[in-house]
Amino acid sequence: MKRRTLGLLAAALFATPVLAQAQSVPVGAIEILSGPNAAYGIAIKAGLELALDEVNVKGVLGGRKIALTVEDSAGSPDQAVNAARKLIGRDKVVAIIGPTISGEMFRVGPVTNERKVPTLGTSTTANGITDIGPYIFRTSLPESDVIPVTLKAAMARGVKTIALMYANDDAFSKSGFDVMKAAAEKAGLKIIDIESFGQKDSDFSAQLTKIKSLKPDAVGISALVEPTSGVLLQARQLGFGQETLFIGGNGANSPKLGAIAGAAADGLIVGSPWFIGKETDGNPAFVAAFKARYNKDPDQFAAQAYDAMKIMAIAIDKAGAVDSEKVTAALAKTDFKGVMGPFQFTDHRDPATAAGVVVLTMKDGKFVILK
Amino acid sequence: MLAQQMVNGVLLGATYALFALGFTLIFGVLRVINLTYGFYFSAGAFIALYLTRVLGLNIVLALPLGTIAAGLVAVAMDSLLLPRLRHRRTAELDSLMVTLGAVLALYSIMTAWLGPDIRRFPPGTISADALEILGVRLTAAEGLILLASFVLVAALMALMKFTRLGLAIRALAEKPDAAGLMGINVPATSRIVSFLSGALAGAGGILIGLNFNAIQPYMGESMMLRGFVVIIVGGMGDSRGALVAGLALGIIEVLTAGYIDSGLKETVAFAILVVVLWTRPQGLFGRAVGQRA
Numbered sequence: 001m002k003r004r005t006l007g008l009l010a011a012a013l014f015a016t017p018v019l020a021q022a023q024s025v026p027v028g029a030i031e032i033l034s035g036p037n038a039a040y041g042i043a044i045k046a047g048l049e050l051a052l053d054e055v056n057v058k059g060v061l062g063g064r065k066i067a068l069t070v071e072d073s074a075g076s077p078d079q080a081v082n083a084a085r086k087l088i089g090r091d092k093v094v095a096i097i098g099p100t101i102s103g104e105m106f107r108v109g110p111v112t113n114e115r116k117v118p119t120l121g122t123s124t125t126a127n128g129i130t131d132i133g134p135y136i137f138r139t140s141l142p143e144s145d146v147i148p149v150t151l152k153a154a155m156a157r158g159v160k161t162i163a164l165m166y167a168n169d170d171a172f173s174k175s176g177f178d179v180m181k182a183a184a185e186k187a188g189l190k191i192i193d194i195e196s197f198g199q200k201d202s203d204f205s206a207q208l209t210k211i212k213s214l215k216p217d218a219v220g221i222s223a224l225v226e227p228t229s230g231v232l233l234q235a236r237q238l239g240f241g242q243e244t245l246f247i248g249g250n251g252a253n254s255p256k257l258g259a260i261a262g263a264a265a266d267g268l269i270v271g272s273p274w275f276i277g278k279e280t281d282g283n284p285a286f287v288a289a290f291k292a293r294y295n296k297d298p299d300q301f302a303a304q305a306y307d308a309m310k311i312m313a314i315a316i317d318k319a320g321a322v323d324s325e326k327v328t329a330a331l332a333k334t335d336f337k338g339v340m341g342p343f344q345f346t347d348h349r350d351p352a353t354a355a356g357v358v359v360l361t362m363k364d365g366k367f368v369i370l371k
Numbered sequence: 372m373l374a375q376q377m378v379n380g381v382l383l384g385a386t387y388a389l390f391a392l393g394f395t396l397i398f399g400v401l402r403v404i405n406l407t408y409g410f411y412f413s414a415g416a417f418i419a420l421y422l423t424r425v426l427g428l429n430i431v432l433a434l435p436l437g438t439i440a441a442g443l444v445a446v447a448m449d450s451l452l453l454p455r456l457r458h459r460r461t462a463e464l465d466s467l468m469v470t471l472g473a474v475l476a477l478y479s480i481m482t483a484w485l486g487p488d489i490r491r492f493p494p495g496t497i498s499a500d501a502l503e504i505l506g507v508r509l510t511a512a513e514g515l516i517l518l519a520s521f522v523l524v525a526a527l528m529a530l531m532k533f534t535r536l537g538l539a540i541r542a543l544a545e546k547p548d549a550a551g552l553m554g555i556n557v558p559a560t561s562r563i564v565s566f567l568s569g570a571l572a573g574a575g576g577i578l579i580g581l582n583f584n585a586i587q588p589y590m591g592e593s594m595m596l597r598g599f600v601v602i603i604v605g606g607m608g609d610s611r612g613a614l615v616a617g618l619a620l621g622i623i624e625v626l627t628a629g630y631i632d633s634g635l636k637e638t639v640a641f642a643i644l645v646v647v648l649w650t651r652p653q654g655l656f657g658r659a660v661g662q663r664a
Contacts, residue, residue: 202583203379256488
């Protein structure tokens with residue numbers, strides 16, 4: 001009797017941790033939840049958790065739930081690295097989602113790659129992210145995949161010649177310009193003028209007057225949303241009409257464009273990996289579920305995170321075990337249809353297709369899908 | 372294209388002149404480099420923005436009210452900061468440092484309070500119609516800037532030359548101590564100069580905000596560098612010099628961007644500053660030493 005009790009007790013003691021492990025699969029996420037860039041991380045966390053609850057209804061690996069631990073990096077690469085070490089060392093996560101920005105990934109990636117923990121960036125668009133190593137993946141489309149889709153839409157509207165403008169004192173704008181120029185050359189557009197300006201400039205009249213005299217079919221602008229708005233407002237003052245198609249880079253893909261430039265932005269087109277009104281399978285349901293739960297509209301970052309969580313869950317399920325190596329192999333074979341569109345990885349663990357990119361146009365100060 | 376580029380240049384130059392006018396006045400009279408001037412510029416624009424956006428006032432009312440309000444802000448700030456500095460032997464350098472600190476603090480308070488976002492006057496505040504003659508376009512806001520720059524320079528010069536107040540201000544500029552002994556109320560006259568300078572800054576901020584649609588707390592800071600070039604090249608303290616140098620700088624920048632390379636705009640502008648300072652340290656219109664305003 002006594003021995004039996006002890007035996008049971010021992011069995012319970014040993015069994016409990018095993019049972020707990022059998023129940024949940026630990027996954028980590030590192031996002032910016034505080035500080036000036038917290039808006040991105042908070043949107044991503046909301047998208048991840050919405051997808052997590054949907055995934056956990058059925059569970060993975062025959063009914064086991066995923067336990068997601070979200071760590072705050074506060075936008076600091078150091079803090080992001082500490083979070084990664086904690087997630088791997090203490091929480092024993094099988095995979096990590098994030099971090100939020102490329103600068104953090106360049107520091108976190110080498111750490112997680114060395115520990116052979118698959119790491120999936122949902123919002124890191126810089127060049128060279130997946131060069132970090134074979135365990136680093138991303139679902140976010142780099143700008144070099146988005147711009148060609150935008151230019152194709154422009155050419156379908158009869159655009160043959162283009163003038164390019166960019167802010168020459170801002171790394172984001174300059175790299176967007178390089179992408180735009182290369183894409184325009186590749187698409188066979190004739191670049192008839194290139195003009196630059198300072199990011200904080202408010203007068204673009206000299207550049208725009210010159211461009212107007214050259215009569216291009218389109219003007220491509222690579223700059224943050226504020227100078228882009230300034231260029232559009234002044235272009236209208238100088239008499240640019242709808243015969244000139246304005247094409248925005250990634251910076252123009254912001255609702256602020258309509259708020260600042262108003263009617264002056266009407267007609268501008270911009271490519272975007274996601275749009276709230278996109279009619280892909282599951283997107284309307286995602287938007288409705290997000291609104292119901294968080295009482296606000298989802299943004300691109302939430303949508304990207306929502307898909308990434310599901311991609312991760314499927315990979316864990318297909319891996320057949322809570323094993324980082326097997327999850328990495330399963331991730332590489334991803335074939336998913338999400339709110340962003342169809343998704344697969346290239347051999348280099350970048351998104352394989354830009355099929356989900358939508359081209360938007362400004363109408364009455366709001367973005368709508370270009371038809 | 373050349374005609375339109377010349378118009379663009381004159382317009383840009385007029386905004387520089389408009390900005391530099393009050394800046395050069397306060398230096399000429401009070402002998403302090405008052406960097407908080409850039410804040411009065413932002414403040415004027417924000418007050419007019421509030422008046423039009425929130426209270427729904429017409430710009431015809433918002434412009435003078437915003438101008439006066441910016442002048443009063445300037446009186447309050449300057450009375451706090453400047454009196455202690457003016458009597459130091461190295462007033463120029465001390466005032467540069469103190470007002471630099473003050474203006475950065477003011478900008479960041481304003482940003483914390485109002486946010487860094489760019490705002491604009493409600494669409495339709497000023498008619499978007501443009502006058503088009505022989506392919507050259509001029510909008511109402513642009514016309515207003517041109518007109519305002521010339522009228523304000525003329526008014527300032529007339530005030531200085533033909534009124535008793537102008538005489539008092541000139542006396543103050545010449546010899547503050549002697550002016551006091553001659554019965555001029557020095558603190559009151561200084562406050563009037565602060566008011567005039569702040570009001571000019573405010574009017575500039577409103578008009579430039581109206582034309583470029585870019586109102587945000589740091590708007591004064593981005594004008595400050597050009598403002599410096601204009602008042603140094605024009606001769607510090609000389610309002611006519613500010614007008615001529617402002618116009619010249621605007622035209623040169625626009626022609627460089629339009630015919631050489633838009634990336635070289637600033638290179639040319641600041642190279643001119645260096646050359647002028649090498650050859651004429653007192654500026655194009657400045658007299659050797661003293662005797663400003």
